[in-house]
Amino acid sequence: MGCLLFAVLIPDHAQAQTQPYPARPIRFIVPTTPAGPTDTLARVISAHLSKTLGQQVLVDNRSGAGGRIGLEAASKSAADGHTIFMGSQGNLTVHPALHHKLPYDLEKDFAPIVLLVRVRYMLLVNPRVPANDLRDLLHLVRASPGQFNFASAGKGSSGHIAAELLQRMAKVDFVHVQYKGSGPALSALISGEVQLMFQSPIVGAPFVRSGQLKPIAISAPRRSPLFPAVPTFEESGLTDFEVSTWFGVLTRAGVSAAIVRRLNEGINRILLLDDVRARLETLDAEPAGGSISEFEAHIRSERVKWAKVIKETGIVID
Numbered sequence: 214m215g216c217l218l219f220a221v222l223i224p225d226h227a228q229a230q231t232q233p234y235p236a237r238p239i240r241f242i243v244p245t246t247p248a249g250p251t252d253t254l255a256r257v258i259s260a261h262l263s264k265t266l267g268q269q270v271l272v273d274n275r276s277g278a279g280g281r282i283g284l285e286a287a288s289k290s291a292a293d294g295h296t297i298f299m300g301s302q303g304n305l306t307v308h309p310a311l312h313h314k315l316p317y318d319l320e321k322d323f324a325p326i327v328l329l330v331r332v333r334y335m336l337l338v339n340p341r342v343p344a345n346d347l348r349d350l351l352h353l354v355r356a357s358p359g360q361f362n363f364a365s366a367g368k369g370s371s372g373h374i375a376a377e378l379l380q381r382m383a384k385v386d387f388v389h390v391q392y393k394g395s396g397p398a399l400s401a402l403i404s405g406e407v408q409l410m411f412q413s414p415i416v417g418a419p420f421v422r423s424g425q426l427k428p429i430a431i432s433a434p435r436r437s438p439l440f441p442a443v444p445t446f447e448e449s450g451l452t453d454f455e456v457s458t459w460f461g462v463l464t465r466a467g468v469s470a471a472i473v474r475r476l477n478e479g480i481n482r483i484l485l486l487d488d489v490r491a492r493l494e495t496l497d498a499e500p501a502g503g504s505i506s507e508f509e510a511h512i513r514s515e516r517v518k519w520a521k522v523i524k525e526t527g528i529v530i531d
Contacts, residue, residue: 234294234472238269242290242298244283246276250415250496254330254460255299257492258483265479270297279367280304281315288317292467297326297476302458303371306515310523311369311530325508326462326473327480330498333433333457334375335443337417337426338409339402347430347449350409351383358386362407364398367391369530372398374519375411375432375456377526382454402426411456414439415497433457439497459501461508477505 241259245251252274259270275283284304290296300323309319317323336347344350354361365373368391380387390407392398395416402410403425414437420426421440428443432455436445446454462480464473483489484500493500 234475235266235268237295238271239266239294240273240290240296241270242273242275242283242287242296244275244277244280244299244301244304247274250332250413250498251299251301251460254493254496254498257489258329258462258480261483261486261489262479265483279308279370281308281312284323285316287463287465288322290465292465294464294468294472294476297462297464299329299460300325300463301460302515302519305461305463305512307369307371307374307519307523309516310520311528322466323463324466324468324473325505325512326464327477327505328459328461328501328503328508328511329480329484330493330496330501331433331457331459332413332415332496332498333431333435333437334371334411335414335417335431335437335440336379336409336429336446337402337412337421338429339405339407340424340427341405342408342427344429345427346444347446347451350429351385354385354387359388361387361409362390363387364401364407364410365389365391366395366398367393369528371456371458372411374522374526374528376409377528378456378522379451379454381526383451413458413497415495435499437497438494459511460498461501461512473505 241255243252243255255272259272263270275286280301280303283298287296287298305319308315338344338350344353363376365376373389376387392401395412398410399412401407403420417426418439421428428440430449431437431443431445433445434455436443481502484502490500
């Protein structure tokens, strides 16, 4: 009787093992609040990925702790490919150098799928600052050391690291003022409480167009299509200064190579669609794409780069 029962169970077990992927909706963890640029990017991709895979891809916003809450949730998901998440330069490569105790292991818990986009940063100043380009701004700051404040969304944020790097490379002296998020930091910059801040062009665009803020330079190899008249830092005379950020899609370590390849190929095709590229341009996001191994190598090199920058600038959190 036991042998007969075992024999009856075999087909069901085999069928479960060979069930087509995806077998149910896919959860796409986004470690930010809804409606922001990162969430918008995720929803652009998820809408098309739902069609590609034949199952709904549902965005699950898990904001907080600079993205660490979202990544912790992803690290505890099943390794079956039904959970993917949005990783970024910050939470994948900067956090390891800033936080010695993370609730997950970035090397062992996650499997890279594909690099999605690169996003520029722009140096913005309050309009009352009497400088219209980088050379004049640096001259002003050097003439008044310690008198210029820069805002950030918090210690260790991309904007903070960018300003610290600018201080070191340009040999100038700013005072860091941290706020609880980019919204309060932008408000402080507009009011004149602080004089400068790094922010993405898409976030800064409405304030630049209204005259509430003034752009100085783009910290990326190419100018922003949103602000084609604003030069890069290299064009402004500060070579090798680049603080663009990036976003990519990852899943839980242990997901089968076949599933990871399928997700990589599907998202790469999505990034080539004309309507997707047009939408990304409105977000000032440059489509990337590429192979799994290229994304893995990119993460490794970025970790080395930002660990060096953080050590040299002396930023310490824990």
